[in-house]
Amino acid sequence: MSRGPRSIARLAVVQALYQMEVSGVGVEAVIREFSDHRFDRNIEGEAESEGATLAAADEAFFADLVRGVVGHQREIDAAIVKRLASNWRLERIDATVRAILRAGAFELSHRPDVPTEVAIDEYVELTKSFFDGPEAGFVNGALDAVARDVRG
Template sequence: MSPLAPKQARSVARLAAVQALYQMEVSGAGAEAVIREFSEHRFDRDVPAESDEDARTLAAADEAFFADLVRGVVGHQREIDSAIARRLATGWKLERIDATVRAMLRAGAYELTHRPDVPTEVAIDEYVELAKSFFEGPEPGFVNGALDAVAQDVRKG
């Protein structure tokens, strides 16, 4: 397997970060434990060719970017959740949103608020594409609208 281009390796890292954030929420595991688990078991460099597509894909993640996303979301969760909640429809609470969508919004909002090296359009598009891979309903549009609104609040110009 050839190494992925840096852009694609970051896309894979985003997928892994969403999975990790979801796992942390449902299991109560801490960030460092989940990062270590992904590093030791899911990002294995010696993935056999006959492994399923998900295993081969995750093996090519940008691990440093993945770890930054997970640590960043956890470290800034109150601020990130507040930025998202400000833009939800009246009466909606972040807790009402599907846990996978919530993980996408948190990771995307972290990139928008704390990773100025990531262009706004890239951060939004990446999580919309992830939403499309998980959901066939209105969720991709919801992710797009919510992250676009957060970007308007936190990225001036």
């Protein structure tokens, strides 16, 4: 399946947010790294024939999402935590799932140009590319609840 420039950018956003969390690198440094070194290579593990190269990413969209998630992280985390089971803390969630939720919640709350269904579907599909288990259903439910809260 060929992915569009925004879909590829979303994958890069999840990778960048994960990288920032585990390495402590700053937002501008990670955007620069992706721009300089990652957007000209194939996505790890995917064949070039699938059309999934980071070179095709919408780099401006990528940078907007990464900056937005970081700049609004407290608000985004609060929106996600509000929808978690009462005994769950955001820190308990897998770091990749946390990055997916943060990116999805940011799009839902700050990118009204992106339809709700598109944002949720994109992040559910991304989750499926990382996990074979119940994570996609979890992301779907959490982002659907966040969407009801932030978009009415």
